[in-house]
Amino acid sequence: MIDKTVPDVDAAVAGIPDGATIMIGGFGRAGQPVELIDALIASGASDLTIVNNNAGNGDTGLAALLAAKRVRRIVCSFPRQSDSWVFDGLYRVGEIELELVPQGNLAERIRAAGAGIGAFFSPTGVGTQLAEGKEARTIDGRAYVLEHPIRADFALISALKGDRWGNLVYRRTARNFGPIMATAAATTIVQVDEIVPLGDLDPEAVVTPGIFVDRVVAVGERAWLREGAFVGGVDVAGEPLTTTSAAASEGEDQ
Amino acid sequence: MTTRISRDDLAKRIAADISEGSYVNLGIGAPTLVANFLPDDLEIILHTENGMLGMGEAPAPDRIDPDLINAGKQPVTELPGAAYFHHGDSFGMMRGGHLDVCVLGAFQVSEGGDLANWSTGEPGSIPAVGGAMDLAIGAKQIFVMTDLLTKQGGSKLVASCTYPLTGVGCVTRVYTDYGVFDVTPDGFRVRELFGDNTVEQLEALTGLSLQAEGN
Numbered sequence: 001m002i003d004k005t006v007p008d009v010d011a012a013v014a015g016i017p018d019g020a021t022i023m024i025g026g027f028g029r030a031g032q033p034v035e036l037i038d039a040l041i042a043s044g045a046s047d048l049t050i051v052n053n054n055a056g057n058g059d060t061g062l063a064a065l066l067a068a069k070r071v072r073r074i075v076c077s078f079p080r081q082s083d084s085w086v087f088d089g090l091y092r093v094g095e096i097e098l099e100l101v102p103q104g105n106l107a108e109r110i111r112a113a114g115a116g117i118g119a120f121f122s123p124t125g126v127g128t129q130l131a132e133g134k135e136a137r138t139i140d141g142r143a144y145v146l147e148h149p150i151r152a153d154f155a156l157i158s159a160l161k162g163d164r165w166g167n168l169v170y171r172r173t174a175r176n177f178g179p180i181m182a183t184a185a186a187t188t189i190v191q192v193d194e195i196v197p198l199g200d201l202d203p204e205a206v207v208t209p210g211i212f213v214d215r216v217v218a219v220g221e222r223a224w225l226r227e228g229a230f231v232g233g234v235d236v237a238g239e240p241l242t243t244t245s246a247a248a249s250e251g252e253d254q
Numbered sequence: 255m256t257t258r259i260s261r262d263d264l265a266k267r268i269a270a271d272i273s274e275g276s277y278v279n280l281g282i283g284a285p286t287l288v289a290n291f292l293p294d295d296l297e298i299i300l301h302t303e304n305g306m307l308g309m310g311e312a313p314a315p316d317r318i319d320p321d322l323i324n325a326g327k328q329p330v331t332e333l334p335g336a337a338y339f340h341h342g343d344s345f346g347m348m349r350g351g352h353l354d355v356c357v358l359g360a361f362q363v364s365e366g367g368d369l370a371n372w373s374t375g376e377p378g379s380i381p382a383v384g385g386a387m388d389l390a391i392g393a394k395q396i397f398v399m400t401d402l403l404t405k406q407g408g409s410k411l412v413a414s415c416t417y418p419l420t421g422v423g424c425v426t427r428v429y430t431d432y433g434v435f436d437v438t439p440d441g442f443r444v445r446e447l448f449g450d451n452t453v454e455q456l457e458a459l460t461g462l463s464l465q466a467e468g469n
Binding site: 087098104123126170174179241 | 329384
């Protein structure tokens with residue numbers, strides 16, 4: 001019998017060594033596997049390379065991992081945000097390395113790793129600072145630069161539901177990097193709201209087939225759902241709504 | 255005297271050039287205003303690069319869903335017919351030329367259609383590019399929405415960009431508060447002048463030689 005479920009988040013992140021490269025899903029806070037990140041912090045792993053679209057928001061999740069000084073290097077597209085003060089502080093004093101990658105190239109480099117592509121020519125970034133030093137080629141009259149896959153030792157991602165084979169469904173724009181990161185890591189670890197019996201997920205609706213998944217842990221239903229139904233009552237950070245939080249939820253960056 | 259139109263009027267002007275059935279990405283900042291002026295009776299589908307087609311307006315505060323946000327990480331809603339997809343597919347849609355229009359902001363646009371909108375190159379600033387370079391090459395038509403002049407009075411339409419480039423030769427058309435300009439192989443061509451503005455006045459403001467309307 002195949003059973004990829006693990007009892008708790010500590011078991012889910014067990015064995016992640018110092019120096020590991022870890023993909024962490026999420027776009028800002030949406031889809032960020034906060035419970036797995038908290039367990040990673042508790043595990044003590046350090047000297048990590050993190051691949052994420054951003055570089056942490058506020059003081060929780062990825063930002064907390066950075067604040068705990070566990071991250072040596074981050075690969076991302078948009079580190080500077082209105083609430084990225086933890087990264088900003090570390091970067092300014094030279095305590096974290098940054099590889100800046102255009103968002104679509106980041107996604108495609110991750111996808112390429114999972115799909116066994118050696119490298120690919122992308123039109124994104126041609127003629128810009130971010131393509132300097134990269135092999136260029138003109139194909140059918142269009143200019144491209146060579147981009148290499150990004151692989152990871154581990155991926156930590158968040159999904160809505162999973163089964164013991166690791167099949168996953170996501171929720172709305174929280175899907176973002178989950179499906180591609182799941183394919184690109186040697187060990188893919190997933191937190192889900194709920195583990196459902198095998199056969200409960202509609203095979204036509206499975207987004208990530210279990211072949212890409214190694215460990216699944218249930219962390220309980222997200223605060224804005226009740227028995228699967230959206231109930232709201234939170235701000236965009238998922239915090240209970242107060243009179244001031246709606247205004248504070250205004251973003252201005254990507 | 256020259257005429258400048260408001261941000262909202264400019265957004266309305268851009269919206270009028272977007273036809274029914276278009277798949278459109280509105281960049282972060284001023285371009286998002288365009289959504290407010292797309293006619294309700296036309297089916298124009300908004301793409302947000304974090305993974306959705308069929309994006310609707312902001313929700314009521316008590317209906318904010320942290321799993322349903324746009325590329326600016328602001329809460330949005332889902333229209334009937336919406337679809338979700340992962341980042342690989344989303345940027346494939348852009349890179350693959352499936353979107354009809356992207357509307358983007360700019361620091362500078364050159365006569366050759368180069369766009370600079372992601373970095374001022376200021377020493378010590380933290381670099382962040384996000385999807386800017388992908389958006390710049392991510393649609394059949396790239397519209398820029400911007401003030402013609404900086405706060406200091408310098409022209410954002412330039413012979414060549416001095417800020418770091420986002421994309422090369424990618425801009426189709428520039429919508430400014432003074433008028434609308436097409437990028438052509440011979441430089442900027444005036445498509446429309448607002449109020450009583452003249453080509454000569456805009457040449458004086460930009461320091462560029464502009465082609466007149468209809469030429």
